[in-house]
Amino acid sequence: MGDFNQINLTDAFVELIRRAATQLPADMENALNKAQEREDEGSAAKGAFETILKNVAMARQHSTPICQDTGTPIFEVKHPLGVSTRKLADHIRAAAALATERNYLRPNAVDSLTGENSGDNTGEDFPTMHFHEWDNAHIHVDVLLKGGGCENVSAQYKLPDARLKGGRDLDGVRRVVLDSVMQAQGKGCAPAVLGVAVGGDRGSSYIKSKQQLFRKLEDTNENEELAALEDRLYEETNELGIGPMGFGGKTSVLGVKIGTMHRLPASYFVSVAYMCWANRRAHMDVRLNGEEVEVQYA
Amino acid sequence: MRRVTIPISDEDIRSLKVGDIVYLNGVMMTGRDAAHKFMIEHFIRNEVQPEDAALHEELKTLLDGGVIYHCGPVEKFHDDGSYSFVAAGPTTSIREEVYQPEVIAHFNLKGVIGKGGMGANTLQACQDQPAVYFHAVGGAASLIAQAVKEVIKVNKLELGVPEAMWVIRVEDFPVVVTMDSHGDSIHEQVEARSREKFAELIA
Numbered sequence: 001m002g003d004f005n006q007i008n009l010t011d012a013f014v015e016l017i018r019r020a021a022t023q024l025p026a027d028m029e030n031a032l033n034k035a036q037e038r039e040d041e042g043s044a045a046k047g048a049f050e051t052i053l054k055n056v057a058m059a060r061q062h063s064t065p066i067c068q069d070t071g072t073p074i075f076e077v078k079h080p081l082g083v084s085t086r087k088l089a090d091h092i093r094a095a096a097a098l099a100t101e102r103n104y105l106r107p108n109a110v111d112s113l114t115g116e117n118s119g120d121n122t123g124e125d126f127p128t129m130h131f132h133e134w135d136n137a138h139i140h141v142d143v144l145l146k147g148g149g150c151e152n153v154s155a156q157y158k159l160p161d162a163r164l165k166g167g168r169d170l171d172g173v174r175r176v177v178l179d180s181v182m183q184a185q186g187k188g189c190a191p192a193v194l195g196v197a198v199g200g201d202r203g204s205s206y207i208k209s210k211q212q213l214f215r216k217l218e219d220t221n222e223n224e225e226l227a228a229l230e231d232r233l234y235e236e237t238n239e240l241g242i243g244p245m246g247f248g249g250k251t252s253v254l255g256v257k258i259g260t261m262h263r264l265p266a267s268y269f270v271s272v273a274y275m276c277w278a279n280r281r282a283h284m285d286v287r288l289n290g291e292e293v294e295v296q297y298a
Numbered sequence: 299m300r301r302v303t304i305p306i307s308d309e310d311i312r313s314l315k316v317g318d319i320v321y322l323n324g325v326m327m328t329g330r331d332a333a334h335k336f337m338i339e340h341f342i343r344n345e346v347q348p349e350d351a352a353l354h355e356e357l358k359t360l361l362d363g364g365v366i367y368h369c370g371p372v373e374k375f376h377d378d379g380s381y382s383f384v385a386a387g388p389t390t391s392i393r394e395e396v397y398q399p400e401v402i403a404h405f406n407l408k409g410v411i412g413k414g415g416m417g418a419n420t421l422q423a424c425q426d427q428p429a430v431y432f433h434a435v436g437g438a439a440s441l442i443a444q445a446v447k448e449v450i451k452v453n454k455l456e457l458g459v460p461e462a463m464w465v466i467r468v469e470d471f472p473v474v475v476t477m478d479s480h481g482d483s484i485h486e487q488v489e490a491r492s493r494e495k496f497a498e499l500i501a
Contacts, residue, residue: 044474044484047299047319048435051472055441067437068372068385103384106372106460117458149390149413149436164500175500182496185489187390187414189436236499240492245413245436247317247474248488278437 002288004083004139012286012295013095013141014102017073019297020143020282021065021104024056027217028193028254028279032056035191035244035251045249052244052277063104067189067278070105071147073127074210078140085131088139092129096121105145130207138287142214145280146273150188154209155180156202159268168268170229173198173258174236180272181237181253186246189276193217193255194233197271199263209273212257214281221258230256244277254279301470305363306408311428314475316482320432321470325450326365326411327357330389332461334397336454342404353453360465361405365432368394368412370460371443383446383466385439388413391431399423411473415485421477428479435472445471 024032036049059066075092079085097120099105109123110116121127134140157176159168164179166172177196184190195212197205221227233256243249254277263269287294302310304324314320329337340350341357371386391398391412398416401407402423409429410416413436424430434442448467455462476484 042319044317044319044476047472047474051435051438051441055435055438058444059440062440064440064443065372065385066440068370068387068439069389069437070372103372103374106370106385147437152390178496178499182492185485185492187392189413239499240495242488242492245433245474246415246488247433247476247484248491276437 002291002293004079004286004288005087007293008091009088009286010091010094010098012284013092014098014104015295016141016143016282016284016297017095017099018063018102018104020145020280021070021099022059022063023282024060024066024278025216025281028277029053029056031217031254032277035254038250043249044247045243045251048244048247048249065104065106066280067147067276068106069147069149070108071145071280072108072151073105073121074144074146075127075129076142076211076214077129077131078134078136079131080135080137080139081133083139088131089129092127093122096127138285141284141286143282144210144213146210147189147276147278150192150274150276153180153184153188154272154274155183156206156269156271159270170225172268173270174229174233176270177233177256177272178236178240180274181242182240184274185242186244188274189278190242190246191244191251191254191277193275193279194237194253194257195273195275196256196258197269198258198260200261200269201264201267202269204261205269205271206273208259208261209271212259213273213275213279215257217255219257223260226258226260230258304365304408306365307363308428311408311430311479314430314478315480316475316478316484316487318475320473320475322365322411322432322473323469323471325360325465325467326367327360328369328371328462328464328466329366330368330370330461331393332457333454333463334394334401336457337401337404338397342400356453358405361407363406363408365409365411366401366407368410371464372439373459381449381452383443383449386443386446387437387439388434390414391416395420402427402429415476415483421481421483424477424479425481430475430479431477432473433476442471445469
């Protein structure tokens with residue numbers, strides 16, 4: 001039987017990054033197609049969707065980045081007992097450097113004090129990685145490439161919020177999520193997918209909000225109340241009329257995904273991870289079959 | 299849809315209105331934060347020093363009636379010393395708001411391309427010059443790179459690949475006019491409408 005600690009997954013991670021950077025997931029492309037059909041003939045909004053869809057097809061065909069801002073690569077890794085996460089982290093860093101050399105990623109890691117670019121997407125706590133042990137025998141990896149424009153318009157609120165008349169309940173959550181989309185206008189490269197976290201502390205809440213972005217658009221929340229709020233927010237955010245790029249139009253948001261965490265009695269945080277239309281997520285499963293290593297991408 | 303060729307005449311600029319879909323053709327230059335800061339400090343607010351004079355003259359010709367693109371590309375360096383654009387979507391323009399009006403006036407720019415729109419000072423500069431703000435589709439990096447038919451040269455590569463001034467020839471680069479020379483801004487209009495709706499939704 002093979003051993004995960006004896007195999008080098010660098011090449012598998014490079015391929016995962018390439019797929020994330022160059023191939024938009026099918027559910028996102030379908031949603032963009034439908035959004036394009038809804039806009040009026042000859043409008044700037046329709047033109048924007050046509051350009052987006054052509055770009056998505058071209059990026060896939062030429063294996064070039066969908067967006068030049070290939071963002072912060074965020075890795076969520078689930079692994080069985082006994083796997084060295086230090087080794088996996090080394091492989092992820094090596095893969096980020098190789099993917100940069102091959103132009104799948106733009107050099108995007110800058111020293112916060114000197115401004116110097118490391119040139120290969122590695123650095124202090126870069127890329128972002130979280131490891132979780134689980135009961136399964138295989139390794140599962142989710143990666144998200146989160147661009148800077150949409151990260152800059154992401155937001156955190158604490159309830160109650162007097163300005164928005166939001167209390168510590170789901171109506172308060174609704175109000176702050178609407179406000180975040182209103183504040184963002186087109187600046188985060190609308191239409192967006194919104195990852196929302198309710199609860200936690202300030203740090204855990206932001207991480208949870210980003211993890212929501214791994215859910216497929218058609219995925220329905222298991223909690224009925226949250227499922228209803230996701231639907232309502234999808235309707236209401238689109239009534240704002242911001243449209244693709246803020247040109248005005250019928251689609252400003254493609255999906256809303258809400259997760260919850262336990263919180264302190266004293267705190268009620270709501271974090272909104274605003275993700276641009278280029279919602280670049282990819283997944284991989286790595287299995288050991290005797291001495292064989294099997295890698296599956298999705 | 300309209301094709302517009304760079305350099306652009308004042309008459310053409312005045313005929314452009316917010317919401318117009320335009321395909322740009324001709325030679326333009328990329329410039330983002332470091333490039334704008336350099337132009338302001340070395341060409342506009344201070345006397346041009348001898349070591350910068352040649353570049354200043356070159357840009358005065360290139361940008362007269364011309365266009366600056368807010369973009370930090372992914373660049374491929376070829377073995378023969380040439381370059382090509384791999385991915386080249388727009389970056390957020392508002393960071394250049396403090397510099398843009400002076401750069402527009404100094405070089406007689408007819409347009410800037412970027413994303414997210416710009417502020418009141420640039421909107422005023424668009425009326426004065428006249429000039430317009432062209433909005434490219436954020437994230438459409440592969441498509442726009444395909445519209446870049448030639449990388450003619452690069453200036454100030456020492457600022458780094460994203461920040462350097464890349465001189466490029468484009469064909470049918472798709473943009474939308476979102477701020478025109480008549481004082482109209484789609485960004486202001488859309489924000490005002492969404493603010494009204496928002497007030498209803500949280501009433």
